[in-house]
Amino acid sequence: MGEIDELQKKAREIRKHIIKMLGEAGSGHPGGSLSAADIVAALYFHEMRLDPDRPEWPERDRFILSKGHAAPVLYAALAERGFFPVEELMTLRKLGSRLQGHPDMRKLPGVEMSTGSLGQGLSAANGMALAGRLDERNYRVYVMLGDGELDEGMVWEAAMAAAHYKLDNLAAFVDHNGFQIDGPIAEVMSPEPVSDKWRAFGWHVININGHDIGQILGALAEAKNIKGKPTMIVAETIKGKGVSFMENQVGWHGVAPKPDEVQRALAELG
Amino acid sequence: MSKKIATREAYGEALLQLGRENPDIVALDADLAKSTKSYDFGKTFPERFFDMGVAEQNMIGTAAGLAAAGKIPFCSSFAIFASGRAFEQVRNSVAYTRLNVKIGASHAGITVGEDGGSHASVEDIAIMRVLPNMTVFVPADAVETVGAVRAAAAIDGPVYIRLGRSAVPVLHKEGFQFEPGKAVVLREGKDATIVATGIMVAAALEAAEQLESKGIRIGVLDVHTIKPIDVEAIVNAARKTGAVVTAEEHSIIGGLGGAVAEVLAEHCPIPLKRVGIPDQFGESGAPAELLEKNGMTPRHLIAAIEEIITKKG
Numbered sequence: 353m354g355e356i357d358e359l360q361k362k363a364r365e366i367r368k369h370i371i372k373m374l375g376e377a378g379s380g381h382p383g384g385s386l387s388a389a390d391i392v393a394a395l396y397f398h399e400m401r402l403d404p405d406r407p408e409w410p411e412r413d414r415f416i417l418s419k420g421h422a423a424p425v426l427y428a429a430l431a432e433r434g435f436f437p438v439e440e441l442m443t444l445r446k447l448g449s450r451l452q453g454h455p456d457m458r459k460l461p462g463v464e465m466s467t468g469s470l471g472q473g474l475s476a477a478n479g480m481a482l483a484g485r486l487d488e489r490n491y492r493v494y495v496m497l498g499d500g501e502l503d504e505g506m507v508w509e510a511a512m513a514a515a516h517y518k519l520d521n522l523a524a525f526v527d528h529n530g531f532q533i534d535g536p537i538a539e540v541m542s543p544e545p546v547s548d549k550w551r552a553f554g555w556h557v558i559n560i561n562g563h564d565i566g567q568i569l570g571a572l573a574e575a576k577n578i579k580g581k582p583t584m585i586v587a588e589t590i591k592g593k594g595v596s597f598m599e600n601q602v603g604w605h606g607v608a609p610k611p612d613e614v615q616r617a618l619a620e621l622g
Numbered sequence: 623m624s625k626k627i628a629t630r631e632a633y634g635e636a637l638l639q640l641g642r643e644n645p646d647i648v649a650l651d652a653d654l655a656k657s658t659k660s661y662d663f664g665k666t667f668p669e670r671f672f673d674m675g676v677a678e679q680n681m682i683g684t685a686a687g688l689a690a691a692g693k694i695p696f697c698s699s700f701a702i703f704a705s706g707r708a709f710e711q712v713r714n715s716v717a718y719t720r721l722n723v724k725i726g727a728s729h730a731g732i733t734v735g736e737d738g739g740s741h742a743s744v745e746d747i748a749i750m751r752v753l754p755n756m757t758v759f760v761p762a763d764a765v766e767t768v769g770a771v772r773a774a775a776a777i778d779g780p781v782y783i784r785l786g787r788s789a790v791p792v793l794h795k796e797g798f799q800f801e802p803g804k805a806v807v808l809r810e811g812k813d814a815t816i817v818a819t820g821i822m823v824a825a826a827l828e829a830a831e832q833l834e835s836k837g838i839r840i841g842v843l844d845v846h847t848i849k850p851i852d853v854e855a856i857v858n859a860a861r862k863t864g865a866v867v868t869a870e871e872h873s874i875i876g877g878l879g880g881a882v883a884e885v886l887a888e889h890c891p892i893p894l895k896r897v898g899i900p901d902q903f904g905e906s907g908a909p910a911e912l913l914e915k916n917g918m919t920p921r922h923l924i925a926a927i928e929e930i931i932t933k934k935g
Contacts, residue, residue, distance in 0.1 A: 410692070457690070457719055465690060469714040475680045476715060479687020479695075482672065486648070486693070506711070509680035517672070 355398065359565045362432065363393035367594045368621050369428035369441055375614035377445040380453070383604040384498060385425040387529040387562070387589040394568040395494055396429040404434035407461040413491050414480050416465045418473020419498035419527065420454040421606070426463070427451050435462035471504025473497065474524060478514050481522040481582075492576070496525045500532025502543035508553070514582040515554030523575040523583040526550075527562065529591035531602045550584040562587025595620055626789035629821075630728040632764035633785050634659025636771035637696055637726070641667050647775065650685055650697045652678045657787075658698035658728045678708040682723070686715035689722040694775055697723065701730035701784060705746035716780045717753040724774045728785040731871035732899060732916060733821065733909035735787065742904025748876025750782040751849040757802065758849040760784040760870075760878075762823035763793045766846050769800020777802065784820065786871075788909045791824045793844075803847045805855035811841025814865040814927050814934075817856060819845045819878045822869035822897075822918065829923035840927060851881045853889065860890045865930040867895045869923055871913075874898040893933035895926045 366389045374380045392415075396402070400413040417426045424444065431438045436450070443449035450460040454468025465476045477495040484491050501507065514522060526546060534540045543549070547557045556578045560567040568587070575583035591605070592598030595617040598609075609617055641647045641663050648670045655661040655673060664671035674681040678699050685695035697704065704727040705712065716723045732742045751758045757777060759770040767785065774781035793808070808823070809830050818826035823844045830840040843859050845852065860866055866886065870878040879896030886894055899916050913919055 465687070466714070466719045469710060472683050472686075472711060472715050475683025475711075476687035476690065478680075479684040479689070479693075480691045481687075482684070483688050483691030483693050486670065487691075506677075506679040506683065509674075509677035510683065513674055513677070513680055513684065516675075 356565045359393050359397055362397045363390045364621055365432060366393055366425060366428040368618055369431065370424040371595065371609060371614055371617045371621070373424055373427070373441045373444040374608040375611060376442045377608060379445060379608050380424060381421040381606050382598060382609065383531065383591040384419060384527065384529065385422040386593045386595060386598065387591045388422050388425045388496060388527045389593065390563045390565060391496065391525055391527070391568055391587055392425050392429045394565055394572065396433050398569060399572050400494070401491065402433065404462070407435060411489055411491055414464045414477070414493045416467065416473040416477050416495040417455060418467055418495050419470065419501050420467030423453065423455050426455055430460070430462040436460065470498070470501040471506040474507055474510035474514070477522055477524070478510055478517070478519060481519040482517060484521055491521070493522045495522070496527055499526055499528045499530065499537050499543055499546065502526065502546065503541050511550065511553040511555065518580050519582045520579050523572065523585060525585045525587050527589050528586055529589040531591045531605060533605050535602055547586050550586070554581055555584045556581050558583060558585045560585060560587050562589035563593055625792045627764040627792055628787060628789045629761050629764060629767040629785040630659045630787060632767035633726050633728070633771060633783065634662055636768040638662045638666060640771065640775050641670065644694065644775065646692065646694050648672070648688055648693045648695045650674055650681050650695055652676060652681045652699045652703065654699055658726060660696070660698040660726070678703045679711045682708040682711040683715050685723045686719060686721050695723050696726055698726040698728065700741060701727035701743035701746045702741055705743065705750055705782070709749060713753060717755045720755045720779050722778055723780050725782045726785060727782060729787045730784045731786060731820070732904040732912040733786055733788045733871060734904070735909045735912065736906050738906035739903040744873045744899045744904060745876070746784065747848055747870070747872045747878065748880065751881065755780055756849060757781045757847070758784070759846060760820040760848055761846050762820055762844055763790060765792060765794035765796065765798050766800055769798065770846065773800055773802045786821055790821045793824060793827070800846070803850045803852055805852040806844040806846065807841065807855070808844050809840065809842040811863045812839040813863060814867065814931055815841035815843055815859040815863045816867050816869055816923060816927070817843045817845055817859065817878065817882050818869040819848060821871050825918065825920045825923060826869050828920040829927065832920065833924060833927060838927065838931070845878060848878060848881055851885060853885050856882055856885050857889045860886055860892050864934045865893045867897055867923060867926045867930055870898045871918065872898055873901060875901060893930050895930045897923055897926050
C-alpha cells in the first residue's frame, strides 16, 4: 500500500473517531472537524517531526489548531499517533477529562497551545517560529485557521507580523469549507478573496483541494522550500466531509450526532 | 525623598539589565518603545526585541508563543491597551495557559495627564487581578520597580506590572528586598492605617507625617503586590489600628480598595474608606491638577483619616 493510501486510511480512522467521540459527548463540532481531517492526518502521519514519548522535545515540529472548536480532529490524531490511549477519546467534554471542549495545553500532552477563542492561534505560532529562529532550532510551526475565523481582526495583525518578520519556518492552512455558525461565509461575512488577501499581506500562497492527500503533501513540500516569507495553504474543503448527510450542512457546525446518526455515519466511513 | 524617577524609567533600566543576565529574556512593544522605555533593550539586543506595531492583541499572542517555546517575554505598552485592548488575549492566551509572559503596563492612572481620559487607565488593576494565575505588581517607586521586574522574571507564570508616566519620589533605599506578595510596613500606627499602592504610597507617608504633628499616629502599609494580596499584613494593621483608608491611583471599584474591602469584610470588619478615582473616567490636565480634582492628595487623605477615626467603635 502506498503512502497516500495509508494517509487516506488514517484520515478515515480519524473521521470515525470524530463521529464516535462526538456521539458519546452529546455536543461538539463535527462539520469543521471532518473538513480538516485529511490535512491533520497528513501533518501528524507524514509531515511533522514528533515523538509521542517526549511531547516537550524542544526540536519537535508544532501544530496549533487555531480553530479550536475542531478539537476532535486534533484529539483523534494525537491518540492515533500515540500521545494518549485511544480509549480516552470517549471522555471528550466530560467532567475531569483531559479532552476539554476546546484544546487545553495544560491538560493534554501534544496540545501545543490552548485555543478556542478564535483568532489567537496564528499569533502564538508566530511566537514559536520567532523562538525557533532565536534558538537556531530547525523545527517548523504549522497552524490551521477556519475561514469564518478570518473575520477576527487579530488574524490580520498576525498575518502582517509573520510576513514582516519573514517567518519561513511557519506554514498555515485555511480550512476553506465555506461555512460559519450563522450560515455560508459568503452571506454572513465574506472573507473573499482569501488568497489575494494573504498574498497582499506578503505571504506565499498555495491553493489546493484539502481532501487530496497528494496535493496536501505537495503543498507542504513546497512550503519548506519557500524562503523569506511564510506560506499560506488555502485548502478548499467540504464541511462535514465523509458523512453524506453532514456535508455542506451548516446545521452540523455545532451539533453532535445522535446514536442512529452515529451508526449511519460510521457505516458510510467503512 | 528628594530624588524623583518615573517607574517606567526604572522598568526600562531593569529590563535592560535582565537582558544582560539572561539570554532567554525577550521584549516586545507595540510602537511605544520610547515611552514605555523598552527602547534601550531593543537598541542593545535588537535580535531579542520585537516591535509589533500598533497591534497589542498580536503582541500578547506572539508573546504567548515565545513563552511556550521557552522564552521569557516582557510585553510593554500603555496600561489601557495592554490590559484593555488585549484583555481577552491576556485572558485566554496567557492567563488560562499559565504561560510565562510579563506585561509592563506604563502610563497607568490619571497621571498620564494631558493625553486625557482615553489613555488614563483607571480599571486595569481590577481586570488583571480577577484573572486566575495572574500576579499583579504596582510598585511605588523606582527601587520597588526594579524589584518587581526581577521578581517577575523569576516567577514562572504571567505577571502584570503597573507603571507610571510621571516622576515620583524614591522612597526605598538601595538594597530594599522586594518580596512578592509581602506588603511593606513603612510606618507603624496606632489610630488608623493607610493601605496604599503605587504612587499613592508617597502621598500616604506625607499625610501620616502631617498627622503626627497633630498627635494622630497613622500606619502606612505599602501593598506593592495586589495579587496575591497580603491578607496577614492587612489584617494585622487593621486589628492594631481599628480603621483603614485605602489609597490608589485607580478606580475605587475593584482595585486595591476592592481587594482590601474583601479581606477586611471576611477577616476583620472595621471602618474602611477608599480613596482613589471615583467611578468616572480621567480627563486632560496636569497630573497634579488631576490628583487634586480627584481628591487624591495628602490633604484629602488626612480628611479621610479624620473622618474614619470618628467611626471607630
